[in-house]
Amino acid sequence: MARPTRSAHRTSGWCGVSTRKAPPTRVSLVKRSVEEHLEAVLGRVTALPAFDQPLMEALGLVLAEDIVSGVSLPGFDNSAMDGYAVRAEDLAGATAESPVTLAVVGEQRAGRPEPTMVTPGKCIRIMTGAPMPRGADSVVQVEWTDGGTVNVRIEKQPALGQSVRRFGEDVKAGEQVLERDTLLGPRQIAVLAAVGRARVKARPRPRVVVISTGSELRELGGALGDGQIYDSNSYTMAACARAAGAEVYRVGVVDDDAKKIMDTLMDQLSRADLVITTGGVSMGAYDVVKEVLAKTGTVDFPSVAMQPGKPQGFGVLGPDEVPIFTLPGNPVSAYVSFEVFVRPALRKLMGLMPYQRSLAHAVALDEFKSPPGRRQFVRAAARLGDEGWMASTVGGHGSHLLGGLSRANALIVVPEDVTSVRAGDQVELLLLDEETR
Numbered sequence: 001m002a003r004p005t006r007s008a009h010r011t012s013g014w015c016g017v018s019t020r021k022a023p024p025t026r027v028s029l030v031k032r033s034v035e036e037h038l039e040a041v042l043g044r045v046t047a048l049p050a051f052d053q054p055l056m057e058a059l060g061l062v063l064a065e066d067i068v069s070g071v072s073l074p075g076f077d078n079s080a081m082d083g084y085a086v087r088a089e090d091l092a093g094a095t096a097e098s099p100v101t102l103a104v105v106g107e108q109r110a111g112r113p114e115p116t117m118v119t120p121g122k123c124i125r126i127m128t129g130a131p132m133p134r135g136a137d138s139v140v141q142v143e144w145t146d147g148g149t150v151n152v153r154i155e156k157q158p159a160l161g162q163s164v165r166r167f168g169e170d171v172k173a174g175e176q177v178l179e180r181d182t183l184l185g186p187r188q189i190a191v192l193a194a195v196g197r198a199r200v201k202a203r204p205r206p207r208v209v210v211i212s213t214g215s216e217l218r219e220l221g222g223a224l225g226d227g228q229i230y231d232s233n234s235y236t237m238a239a240c241a242r243a244a245g246a247e248v249y250r251v252g253v254v255d256d257d258a259k260k261i262m263d264t265l266m267d268q269l270s271r272a273d274l275v276i277t278t279g280g281v282s283m284g285a286y287d288v289v290k291e292v293l294a295k296t297g298t299v300d301f302p303s304v305a306m307q308p309g310k311p312q313g314f315g316v317l318g319p320d321e322v323p324i325f326t327l328p329g330n331p332v333s334a335y336v337s338f339e340v341f342v343r344p345a346l347r348k349l350m351g352l353m354p355y356q357r358s359l360a361h362a363v364a365l366d367e368f369k370s371p372p373g374r375r376q377f378v379r380a381a382a383r384l385g386d387e388g389w390m391a392s393t394v395g396g397h398g399s400h401l402l403g404g405l406s407r408a409n410a411l412i413v414v415p416e417d418v419t420s421v422r423a424g425d426q427v428e429l430l431l432l433d434e435e436t437r
C-alpha cells in the first residue's frame with residue numbers, strides 16, 4: 001500500500017488557527033476529515049491562564065515564565081570531599097614513602113563556617129559541602145591521609161584546586177535556568193528548588209468533567225439487570241484525561257433523558273475547563289446528547305471521516321464557552337477519539353504543543369480490510385525488532401470490542417484511500433505506550 005500520510009499528526013499547523021465562533025450546527029450532514037475536525041477543535045481551545053503555584057504543585061504543569069536564577073550555584077567555594085583543606089604548595093612532593101605532616105587547626109562542617117584561616121604548614125579538617133576556609137586552595141580527601149585530628153600525615157600531593165567546587169561554576173546569578181513553556185518534571189523541579197524558587201507561575205491542570213450517557217449503564221459494583229452493562233467509558237475517559245495531566249471529575253452515568261443531560265451539564269460547567277460526554281450521538285431514537293446540544297447552536301455534530309469515531313460532536317457550552325467533546329458511546333470509538341482529538345486539546349489547554357504521540361513506520365504482520373473514505377485506526381500490538389517495528393492487529397475491529405484493547409500498544413493508521421492491508425505492507429503506527437505527556 002502507499003505510504004500513509006503523516007499529516008494527521010503534525011504538530012505544526014495546528015495552533016494558531018482561527019478562534020472565531022463555531023459555525024451554526026448542522027447535524028450529521030457535515031462531513032469532516034480528521035484534520036478538519038481537529039482544526040475546528042484546536043481553534044476553540046486556548047491555553048489556560050497561569051497562576052502562581054507552590055513548587056510541588058507545579059510538577060506536571062507547564063511553566064509560564066522564564067526562570068532567571070537569583071543565586072549562584074555553588075553559592076560559595078566548597079569542598080567536594082571529606083578531608084583536609086590545605087595549601088597545595090605545602091604538600092609538594094608528598095608520597096606514601098615521604099608523607100608530609102600538617103597541623104590541624106580547625107574543623108569546617110557544611111553549614112557551619114568557622115573564621116579560622118589556613119596558614120603555611122597548617123590545614124583544616126573539612127567535610128563535603130563545607131565552605132573553603134580562607135587561605136586554603138585545595139582539599140586532600142581523607143583516604144590519602146592517616147585521618148589525624150591534631151596533626152595529619154598526608155601521603156599524596158593534591159593538584160592546585162583539587163576537590164574544590166567553585167562559586168558559580170554551575171549556575172550564575174542572573175542566568176536563565178528554565179524557559180517558559182517547559183513541562184515541569186522532576187529534573188526541572190530539581191533546578192527550581194536549587195535556585196530557591198518556592199513558587200512558580202505555571203498553567204493549571206485542566207479540570208475535566210466526564211459524563212457517560214445511557215440508560216443501559218450501571219455504575220461498577222452493582223448487579224446488572226437484563227440488558228444492562230457496566231459504564232466503562234467514564235473510567236476510560238477519566239483515566240485517559242488524568243494520565244494526560246488533567247484533574248478529573250468523573251460524574252458517572254446519566255440516563256438518555258434530555259432534561260437530565262442538560263441539567264447535569266449546566267450543573268457541572270462551573271468546574272470544567274473541558275467536558276467529555278460519551279454516548280447518544282448517532283442516529284438512534286434515544287441519542288439525546290446530539291438532540292439537546294444541537295439545539296444550543298454552539299456544538300457541531302459532523303460526520304468525521306474516521307473509523308472508529310465517525311459520529312461525534314464538539315463545541316462550546318455556557319457563557320464561559322467551555323469546550324465540550326461528545327464522543328461516541330462505543331468504547332473503542334471513545335478511546336480512539338480521545339487520542340486523536342481530546343488529547344491534543346488538553347495539551348493545548350495546558351500550554352503544550354497539541355500533539356505528542358510518536359509515529360513509527362512498521363511492517364503489518366496480518367491482512368485486513370479498511371473502509372474507503374475513512375481513516376482507520378486499528379488496534380495493534382507492535383514491537384521493535386532488529387528490522388524495525390512490526391505490528392499485528394489485536395482485539396478485533398468492531399468498536400464495541402473492548403476485551404483485547406489492553407493488549408494494544410499502538411494504532412495502525414490506515415489512510416482514507418487504502419481499502420486493504422496485506423501482511424508485509426508498510427503501515428504507519430501511532431504509539432500509545434509512551435510516557436503520557
Ligand SMILES: Nc1nc2c(c(=O)[nH]1)N[C@H]1C(S)=C(S)[C@@H](COP(=O)(O)OP(=O)(O)OC[C@H]3O[C@@H](n4cnc5c(N)ncnc54)[C@H](O)[C@@H]3O)O[C@H]1N2
Pocket residue numbers: 212213214216217229230231232233234278279280281282283284287308309310311327328329330331333399400
Ligand atoms: N443508524 C445508524 N446507527 C449507528 C451509526 C450510524 O451511522 N447509523 N453509527 C454507529 C457508530 S459508528 C457508532 S460509534 C455508534 C455511536 O453511538 P452513540 O454515540 O449514539 O452511543 P450509544 O448509542 O449511546 O451507545 C453505543 C454503544 O456503546 C455502548 N456504550 C455507551 N456508553 C457506554 C459506556 N459508558 N460504557 C460502556 N459502553 C457504553 C452502548 O451500550 C451501545 O452498545 O452508533 C452506531 N449506530
Ligand code: MOO
Pocket residue numbers: 306307308309310311328330333399
Ligand atoms: O464510528 Mo463508530 O465509532 O465506527 O464505531
Ligand SMILES: [Mg+2]
Pocket residue numbers: 279280281282283284286287329
Ligand atoms: Mg446511539
